[in-house]
Amino acid sequence: CPQTGTSYSTHEVSLGYKEVAEPAVYIKFQLVDDAASILAWTTTPWTLPGNVGLAVGSDVKYCRVRITEPPSGNWEGRGSSEVGEELILAKDLLSDVLRHQVEVIEEFSGSEIVGKAYNPLFPDAIDRGDSDTAWTVVPADFVTTTDGTGVVHTAVMYGEDDYALGMEVGFPAQHTVGMDGKFIGGTHDSLDGRYVKDCDSDIINLLEQNGRLYREHIYTHDYPHCWRTDHPLLYYAMDSWFVRMTAVKDKIIKYNSEVEWAPEWTGTGRVGEWLRNIKDWAISRERYWGTPIPVWICQDCDHEHCIGSIEEMNSMKTDSSPSPKELHRPYVDDVKLHCSNEGCKGEMVREPYVMDCWFDSGCASFAQWHYPFENEDKFKGSFPVDYICEAVDQTRGWF
Structure with missing residues (x-):
């Protein structure tokens, strides 16, 4: 939760679901050395600067289509595509997604587009580093054709499946958002330092200006909110016990x-x-008040030690460490321990979390x-x- 500045467990997350109506978007990911774009859907536009991959189902049937006529009927929201443009998406979802008249050029299984590279939506937001798979198509068993396009936009740091897939295939694991819920500097000039949920519309505008937005629509769904503050939660990869x-x-x-x-x-x-x-x-929890987690970690060898009693803590603390007035923060944070790892002379510092x-x-x-x-x-x-x-x-x- 950006407002409380802490993580929550799954059962705490389950306490605060609310029905919300938010913009969802179909995004065109332009392939490298190919005229076509892969179409992916997301209900969280704020995660798009963190996109590093696209997931497909290996056995799912996909189509490459060419737009032959302008859209028929009412066009909801922003976005567009030109006659002659080519798009790739799951065959079973053509009629649900597309608003243009199209001709099917080719049909193939997802495995045939695995490995294809595409251009990043926000080139400066993520550093490729030594990743060989960044901004490529990869297979994933969680891809379905029940909604969306049969292609899953993957932002490693902002979803459970995204993170697991990223670790498996070697996507870059970098944040574009800070713990305060604001975009990190260097993401994009118009987004840096702003709260992510306030940026959805601006992100959609940027994508439209760059020809990357097929269309948007309002999507009603259940979304988790903080049980303490009533603010929207963010799925966010971070270290936890x-x-x-x-x-x-x-x-x-x-x-x-x-x-x-x-x-x-x-x-x-x-x-x-x-x-x-x-x-x-x-x-x-990344909070100030609460029962301190009784784990100390050595600054030299990274050895971890869980303290089981006040007596044990006092027997291990360094000579320069004070005797805490009580076991809450900030007093317990000042207690340093001798490393319990045999042969190490390092100093152990308490993990800065509470229960x-x-x-x-x-x-x-x-x-x-x-x-x-x-x-x-x-x-x-x-x-x-x-x-x-x-x-x-x-x-x-x-x-």
């Missing part, structure tokens, strides 16, 4: 089946469905007794709890 929930998925599902839920559908439906599709839990607040809440049953450090009898005498009454939203919160 995770709890590997997928490793204990079966155990959690078993425990859930032993809970007597009322109403019953809460456990079998809402919670049960969530657990069956559980993902690893992103627990780190997801729901992690705190989930610890309540044992943390209230300071267990496992003391009060073992009290904890075992009161756990598991007999009865909890909460609003339904908490089933994906502290539950």
